[in-house]
Amino acid sequence: MIAADLGNYALMAAMVFAAFAGAASIFGTRRGDPRLLEVGQRSVYVMTGLVTISVIILWSLILKDDFRFNYIAGHSNADLPMMYKIGSLWAGQEGSLLLWTWILCLYSSAAVFSQRRRHNRLLPIAIPVMMITALFFLYLNNFSSNPFAQLVAVHTGGGESAWAPQDGRGLNPLLQHPAMVIHPPILYMGYIGFVVPFAFAIAALWTRQLGSAWIYTIRRWTLFSWMFLGTGILLGAKWAYVELGWGGYWAWDPVENASLMPWLTGTAFLHSVIVQEKRGMLKVWNVSLVCLTYLLCILGTFLTRSGVVSSVHSFARSDIGIPFAIFILGALLFCTVLILKRLPYLRSENQLTSILSRESGFLFNNLLFLAACFSVLFGTVFPILSELATGRKIAVGQAYFNKVEVPIGLLLLFLAGAGPLLAYRKTSVESLRKNFLWPVALGLLTIPACIATGVTSIWATISLSLCVFVTVTIIQEFHKGTRARMRSVAEGYATALVQLTRRNNRRYGGYVVHFGMVLLFLGLTGSAFVREGRGIVSVGEDFNVGDYTLRVSDVSEETLPNYWSGTVNVDIFRDGRQITSLDPEKRYYFASEQPSSEVAIHQSAAADLYLVYAGQSDDGKAIVQAYVNPLVMWVWIGGLVIIAGTLFCMLPPLRSRAV
Amino acid sequence: MKPRFIIVIALILGSAGYLAFLGFQQGQTYYHFCNEVAAMGDKAIDLPMKMHGRVVEGSVQRDGALLRSFDLEYEGARFTVKYVGTEPVPDTFKDGIEAVVDGQLNAQGVFEGARIQAKCASKYEAEYEVESSAPGNTAR
Numbered sequence: 005m006i007a008a009d010l011g012n013y014a015l016m017a018a019m020v021f022a023a024f025a026g027a028a029s030i031f032g033t034r035r036g037d038p039r040l041l042e043v044g045q046r047s048v049y050v051m052t053g054l055v056t057i058s059v060i061i062l063w064s065l066i067l068k069d070d071f072r073f074n075y076i077a078g079h080s081n082a083d084l085p086m087m088y089k090i091g092s093l094w095a096g097q098e099g100s101l102l103l104w105t106w107i108l109c110l111y112s113s114a115a116v117f118s119q120r121r122r123h124n125r126l127l128p129i130a131i132p133v134m135m136i137t138a139l140f141f142l143y144l145n146n147f148s149s150n151p152f153a154q155l156v157a158v159h160t161g162g163g164e165s166a167w168a169p170q171d172g173r174g175l176n177p178l179l180q181h182p183a184m185v186i187h188p189p190i191l192y193m194g195y196i197g198f199v200v201p202f203a204f205a206i207a208a209l210w211t212r213q214l215g216s217a218w219i220y221t222i223r224r225w226t227l228f229s230w231m232f233l234g235t236g237i238l239l240g241a242k243w244a245y246v247e248l249g250w251g252g253y254w255a256w257d258p259v260e261n262a263s264l265m266p267w268l269t270g271t272a273f274l275h276s277v278i279v280q281e282k283r284g285m286l287k288v289w290n291v292s293l294v295c296l297t298y299l300l301c302i303l304g305t306f307l308t309r310s311g312v313v314s315s316v317h318s319f320a321r322s323d324i325g326i327p328f329a330i331f332i333l334g335a336l337l338f339c340t341v342l343i344l345k346r347l348p349y350l351r352s353e354n355q356l357t358s359i360l361s362r363e364s365g366f367l368f369n370n371l372l373f374l375a376a377c378f379s380v381l382f383g384t385v386f387p388i389l390s391e392l393a394t395g396r397k398i399a400v401g402q403a404y405f406n407k408v409e410v411p412i413g414l415l416l417l418f419l420a421g422a423g424p425l426l427a428y429r430k431t432s433v434e435s436l437r438k439n440f441l442w443p444v445a446l447g448l449l450t451i452p453a454c455i456a457t458g459v460t461s462i463w464a465t466i467s468l469s470l471c472v473f474v475t476v477t478i479i480q481e482f483h484k485g486t487r488a489r490m491r492s493v494a495e496g497y498a499t500a501l502v503q504l505t506r507r508n509n510r511r512y513g514g515y516v517v518h519f520g521m522v523l524l525f526l527g528l529t530g531s532a533f534v535r536e537g538r539g540i541v542s543v544g545e546d547f548n549v550g551d552y553t554l555r556v557s558d559v560s561e562e563t564l565p566n567y568w569s570g571t572v573n574v575d576i577f578r579d580g581r582q583i584t585s586l587d588p589e590k591r592y593y594f595a596s597e598q599p600s601s602e603v604a605i606h607q608s609a610a611a612d613l614y615l616v617y618a619g620q621s622d623d624g625k626a627i628v629q630a631y632v633n634p635l636v637m638w639v640w641i642g643g644l645v646i647i648a649g650t651l652f653c654m655l656p657p658l659r660s661r662a663v
Numbered sequence: 664m665k666p667r668f669i670i671v672i673a674l675i676l677g678s679a680g681y682l683a684f685l686g687f688q689q690g691q692t693y694y695h696f697c698n699e700v701a702a703m704g705d706k707a708i709d710l711p712m713k714m715h716g717r718v719v720e721g722s723v724q725r726d727g728a729l730l731r732s733f734d735l736e737y738e739g740a741r742f743t744v745k746y747v748g749t750e751p752v753p754d755t756f757k758d759g760i761e762a763v764v765d766g767q768l769n770a771q772g773v774f775e776g777a778r779i780q781a782k783c784a785s786k787y788e789a790e791y792e793v794e795s796s797a798p799g800n801t802a803r
Binding site for chain 2: 178248249250356359364367368371372375379382383387396397398399400401403404405406407408411412415536538540590597598599600601616618619620621622623624625627629
């Protein structure tokens, strides 16, 4: 059948062009042949075009409800709203792997295009690295997990024939949520984006050009990918909060951890390269961190898809794990050997002289992020390790992750405030006194304030105190910078502030991002004060959770074309006055025989009131589960601030006029 | 690198390692399939663990919308699970799905479960019934 054949051929031809692009680039650079190099670059574009064709074909088959295809029958149905049909392209394994390949191709083409004209000695080696990655995923697309596989009816008398069901199974209703539709592409734009910095790092190692050139080249790529990865993680958390109905947004589930780990090393890398640019130090750290980030991205894809770790998110168990394991181990070996061989070129240009220096701050930063990453990795893969060693799978609970990651996170928060106050080389006592006075004072004052307002959790107190500490350092930095500028240029405060930030967008954008992290930590701290309650109540009765009184005013049900819905109307009272009314809903989708909860949330800066309608008891009473989640809103606000800060960092620097 | 650095680094890594060790002790639970639990015999009684199995069709007992109990089976071994948790059961929970229950086996051989984790069915292993052809056909 034509469309499927075209799709298949396009994917196979893409493999050919990927291999060709890599080979042409390698031979082109060895022989110094610019035409070969150009052919190599063009082949990357052709490969991208071919994969794009197969994506378009798959999309059009989905939109035309062609249920002859296993993938489409499994993840779409005729009545599915358009937005979810489009999203069903990446709802299951085959389609999402195709999306992975497509985004990788687009990134590779963008990288080639942006680097093509400069006499770039890195690009001819970066291309083969990107192409080898592409070849691996194209191999999966073609042979392991082909989205164009068609349904076949096997006759008992022998023989097979093509067959299609009347309607597809539809998209899992839990995934029918806008955040879930964009979560995979955004997360992938983060994951896959790190292939580009990795490719250029390998190219730098290979060609022994280990100054800062490769770092400048990839700086914006890294920021861009990092931003998308972080956003993807938060979107997943937001979806879990709103859709899954267990009242939380993070459970240290293996698939969640899989996305967090590259974010941790990626963040470390973003910071660590600053030291290399300014002082020519931490070179081994930098190449190692970028390689680790790439490997963790591939590992993350592996953990999510192979079913090797038990997770609510896992896709069906498959034997796709073996090619992944081979690829990751091979890449790990290659990176290790290459870095070891290039150690002589990675020597620091300067030495660490004082603990109280910005360089050492960055060093500790790296260490803490790495410790966080490895502890998460250990906890995530431990069930596999224990099974291999003792034959018994041992699951590591949330207590492990929280116990280790909370202190590390708080130390990192501290560094976010303290680091920028330290000077390169060595910070004088005078400078320490001046810069740390207000932040430390106000931070310490927060502690009795917390105790006075009844906060009993030590970690929450420390967290809030650090939030204040870091916020004061940030305000102080903006103020100091503005005043310094006002002294040298005749500008008012507001103008000086704007000019200052615009001319140093990297630094001040970074402070905005740090402030976003403070807000995020504030939101996370709220989880120490969660209250929970359940009421089994008739209409007119009420029950209490925290400071809220919840009264059921109505219970109703309704049958719609594709689902049944039961709703309970709950009036919310606080201090005797009604503040709002919430209508949590329970649905049952016919096509997939799948129930789902439509949670009702009342958001406020202080806390979320989160209601789940669990159905009715035998004697017709409504079962309502209620959670009071303090400060959750700040997690999402913090995320938005981080995005804003990162975008500001990515602005091109203003050309300095004579000021 | 100055000795001071080594000390601080050792302190950081050491503390992290210690915390990991503590958290690990607190958090770990054995993870077994039903048949493994059956094979453990009396040793499984009162041992906190996660048990993985498939929900037996028709075994789910509810009190209205509240889950009371259900049977979990794997490779021939079958246990009745009494749900003692307060949280609403995950939406994906129903007959035939794979589930992991947090709890322990009591002396009467009933597994008391406080938390249920059900597999997210984002990939359907569908067995289609073919209408027109001869009986016994399955599509794949």
